[in-house]
Every structure is written in C-alpha cells, then in structure tokens.
Amino acid sequence: MDFELDIGSCADLVRRGDHDRFLAIMSAPVKSRGALFVIYAFNLEVVRAPWVTKEPMISEMRLQWWIDSIDEIYEGGTIRKHQVITPLARLISKQKLPKELFIDLINARRWDIYKKPHLHAYAFDDYIMSTSGNLMALACLSIGMPLSDINSAKEYGYGDGIARLFVAIPILESNNRYPLVNGTENAISALAKAAIDKMNNVSFSDKTSVSALRIGWLSKGILMKVKKNPRCVSEGITYPVEFIKKILLLIKVFRKTF
Secondary structure, three states: OHHHHHHHHHHHHHHHHOHHHHHHHHOOOHHHHHHHHHHHHHHHHHHHHHHOOOOHHHHHHHHHHHHHHHHHHHHOOOOOOOOOHHHHHHHHHHHOOOHHHHHHHHHHHHHHHOOOOOOOHHHHHHHHHHHHHHHHHHHHHHOOOOHHHHHHHHHHHHHHHHHHHHHHHHHHHHOOOOOOOOOOHHHHHHHHHHHHHHHHHOOOOOOOOHHHHHHHOOHHHHHHHHHHOOOHHHHOOOOOOHHHHHHHHHHHHHHOOO
8 A cells, every 4th residue: 555655756856856657657557557657756856856945066966866776776675765766666676677777867867957058969868878768678577578679778768868858948048057068950850850769669579568668758849950950949849738748649559659
C-alpha cells in the first residue's frame, strides 16, 4: 500500500509539473505507468533544483543531495524516505537501471545553475545527451527495454530534448541563459534537421519501449517547424492546442507507434 501511495505521489508530481508527459504516460499500458511516473517525477525534481533559488551554492547542494541519494540506493544502505527516492530505489532494484545514467543526468544539470554559455558544440551535445538522452534511456529501460537498445533510446531522447529546448528558448533567454552555441537561423535550422535525423534513424530490437518513446510524440512536429522557419524559436514556439495534442497522441496509440 505504501508503494502504491508513493506511485500516486509521483504521478501527481508529473501531472502538476509536466502535463504533456503526464498525458503520454497515461496512454501507456497500466503495467508501465508506475515506472514511467517514477522516472519523470525524479527528472522533474532534478530539473527544478537549479531554479528554486538564486544562490548557486544552494542549488549545488540540492543537486548533490540527489547524487548522494542515488549513491545510497546503489550501495545498498539505508534509503532515505522520500516520495520519489523510495519508489525509485525499488524500480532501480527491479529493473537493474545503470547508475551512470542517473549520475550523468544530475551532474549535467549543474550547467543550469550558472549563466555561462556552453563552450562549444560538443559541450552542448553532451548536455542534451546527458539530460534528455539519458532520461529517455532510463524511461525505456524502466519498462523493460533491452540494454542493447540503450544508444537508440539516447539518440531519440536527444531529438526530443532539442525540440523541448527550442520551445524553452525565450524563457531561458529572459533568465540570461543562452544554451545555443550558434543562434543564427542557418545553425538553428541545421540543428533541427540533425535532431530529426537522429529520431528517424533509430532502431529497436522489439516494441518494449514504444510507450516510453511515445512521450516525445510532439517533438518531431516542433523540429520540422523549426527546420522550415528557424525564426520561430526566438518568436516563441507554441505546442498545439490541447484537443489537437490528444488527437495526435491517440493516433500514436491506435497505431502502436511513437
């Protein structure tokens, strides 16, 4: 019963803080939803850590708390009682999720604390792969994807991350965060094309991870829009209205695809 309450708490966190992902998770088979809610509740808590205060040291401490919590889980010691950590420990034990995916994801979020731009394109790619790529890999592995498909999941997550970044650019820049190494229209269009190519070229050994991959169901549409009109990134990209989003999601569900 306590575990079910923890899952319910994770689901509520995602519902309130990451509505589109909540919708996508609810389209997954019932047996997969709990794991996905736990992974995305964890991500939401980590993403928030650098933004809840203007004091870098406090943000660093918050991220370190998560690293320490993950270390405790893998060391097999006493697990701290927490609405996300508690069910996450059970999920990690059950699915044998790789520790480095969690640690790299948390460490990459340290960039969000400060206002320095990425030093070069490789640093930018590492950031997207460590955050969005690792997140998608964890989501897929949590519902049974073979470990051999991990690179494909990361590549798909990279594309999803680029799309979400494009949407967030105006908010980030208003907070003096400039994530794009090259903000010219040609560079933005090329980045969108590269992300589309990554998403289109992935292959998986079976369909186990479909419901996790479906969480990026809006991203290709965003990327295609940016590729065609890169100026829309600075102007502000909006997702489709709620009704259209749900229709697009239902089409994916009925076709059993992502």
